[in-house]
Amino acid sequence: MLNPKINFLETVKGRDPDRFSNQYEAVRLIMNPSMFHSAYPKYGEENVRNAWGIYYSFPVGTPGAFPVHTPDKVVIKDIEHWRDYVHAPELKFAPQEWEIIKAGMAKGGDLAYKAVFVVPGLFEQCHCLGEITNTLVNLAIYEDEMHDLIKYLTDWELELAEQICSNAHPDALFHHDDWGSRTSTFMSPSMFEDFFVEPYQQIYGYYKAHGVELVIHHSDSYAATLVPSMIDMGIDVWQGCMSSNDLPELVDKYCGKIAFMGGFDGADYDFEGWTKEDTKEKVWKYLDQFSSPKGFIPCIAQGGPGSVYDGVYDAITEAIDDYNVEHFGIKREEIQRAPLQYEKTGYA
DSSP states (O other): OOOHHHHHHHHHHTSOOSSOOOTTTTEEEEEOGGGGGSOOOOTTOOOEEOTTSOEEEOOTTSSSOEEOOOTTTOSOSOGGGGGGTOOOOOOOOOHHHHHHHHHHHHTTTTSSEEEEEEOSOHHHHHHHHHOHHHHHHHHHHOHHHHHHHHHHHHHHHHHHHHHHHHHTOOSEEEEEOOOBOSSSBSSOHHHHIIIIIHHHHHHHHHHHHTTOOEEEEEEEEOOGGGHHHHHHHTOSEEEEEOTTSOHHHHHHHHTTTOEEEEEEOHHHHSSTTOOHHHHHHHHHHHHTTOSSSTTEEEEESSSSSOOSSTTHHHHHHHHHHHHHHHHHOOOGGGOOOOOOOOOSOOOO
């Protein structure tokens, strides 16, 4: 039986996994030090201002925090003068902060990829700074200003990437940027390509050129029409892909070029009144659609291991284990799993 990390890689590459890779069993998320310097709300907390000047609230019963965009709290008041409002935080970290990162990476042995965690991504940062409706309008009307803003954010991310690769040497990157709702992308594939493909090629290309083996990109959304762009960007795993995407079809079409990690939408699994029996039935029914474990990692769609309602994540994990035992002859007592590092951090 392959260990979780090797089985995950076999799945991603479309080669010969011996079972379904189970959620985050092979991905250990490691915070990056910029997150130590930017306030983030705790579960149930409101109006917390981060290092970029963005206010966030983390409502009870939700998987993550949301930017607050009342008129007095929107950072970018005028896109034509965005430089007057957007000021990137400095990326200066003490040696002891890197020691914390390295200590996190040392745990779990060789059972999991040590994936440095970067959030938010370029599109999310744009709309967190400027409000999502305004940002989408600005992409259509103020193209030069938006290209300049995205370049500014990209340069900041590249500086962060240089420090991460020089000091932490991760073997994977877990990067957030939501590009759609449950039913649609936020923009057309052509607009997406115009604004975001090249910047992400720079960012993900830098990580790949400096020792990062896998790029895992989180977007819990519909984004099937953006998959060719994801491949061009250098994404190895699209995490968060919702069931509104035809994942069996996407796996058949793109297996070996990009893997899909998701399928279990929070709204369908992670709710008050959930039961283990219902969860197992839905998990098994969904997995039955796939002819093999190649190219697909069944996983809750949110951007990290955990769930809003206690026990849901573990119930999904148990259901996948049961499926692997039943369908692939896996011995339950031989299942290995690296210790996960996760809390209700709200990075969903």
